[in-house]
Amino acid sequence: MKRNVFITGASSGIGKAMAYSFGKNGDNLILCARRQEKLQEIKKDIESKHDVRVDIYELDVTKYEKVTDTVKEIIKNSGEIDILINNAGLALGLEKFQDYNISDIERMIDTNIKGLLYITREVIPNMVKNNKGHIINIGSTAGVYAYGGAAVYCATKSAVKFLSDGIRIDTIDKNIKVSTLQPGIVETDFSEVRFHGDKEKAKKVYEGIKALKPEDIADIALYVTNQPEHVQISDVTIMATKQATGFNVHREK
Ligand SMILES: NC(=O)c1ccc[n+]([C@@H]2O[C@H](COP(=O)([O-])OP(=O)(O)OC[C@H]3O[C@@H](n4cnc5c(N)ncnc54)[C@H](OP(=O)(O)O)[C@@H]3O)[C@@H](O)[C@H]2O)c1
Incomplete structure (x- = not known):
């Protein structure tokens, strides 16, 4: 039977790659993000390639009332959600904490923690x-290893890991799985967003290192959901071969 997979932040990067990999796997998709035109293109493309249904919703995960209404609408239109992938998230800025812009701090907390x-x-x-379901939360190696200029981003991703663990405990008597995926450096729009649209600065993050591709994370997300009923993968940390910790990377000159 086709599963209903709900992916937040599906308009680019890792979320978009997951939409394609679950679509190829034959799952029905429920995709949300703020940028509708991107979701429309993705829907059209996936539905033309695979025999699956793709429903899209314009949703800012930081708006609680809108989240409540949208989830009700999703369940009414598509039926029960089998897999929820909390992927929407961002880093903003890379400065010493004492120099941080307060609105960047608030947006990271609102999106990465409160939105999730x-x-x-x-x-x-x-x-x-229904005694059934799987939640995948996208954390980060930043939630395991703090790095300079990213105290708040690291704290939000560390919160993701502990929210997953806490929810897993609270649903322990149910057939509900909770998994945290913690990627290292993945080449997406992430750095461009972090540097407020500065493409040159963003490009430098990926120089001299063969970064992970969003599809690498999507493959792992699919693997995590395709385990037998009694197997729950709680955590996966994924790094590029030339990355050792959160921000400890070897760059070829
Ligand atoms: N790239 C990396 O190196 C890396 C490493 C570890 C973890 N991660 C995590 O992976 C996740 C995906 O990031 P990415 O690398 O794929 O970056 P990305 O290409 O910038 O994608 C981020 C996605 O999040 C969505 N989003 C952001 N704020 C949102 C909001 N308020 N409401 C709804 N959707 C929102 C964006 O959609 P709209 O702008 O259309 O709303 C976009 O689809 C994030 O949680 C990030 O922290 C990334």
């Missing part, structure tokens, strides 16, 4: 009621 909580809080009651 809002979505999960709305989706999980039905999973509990």
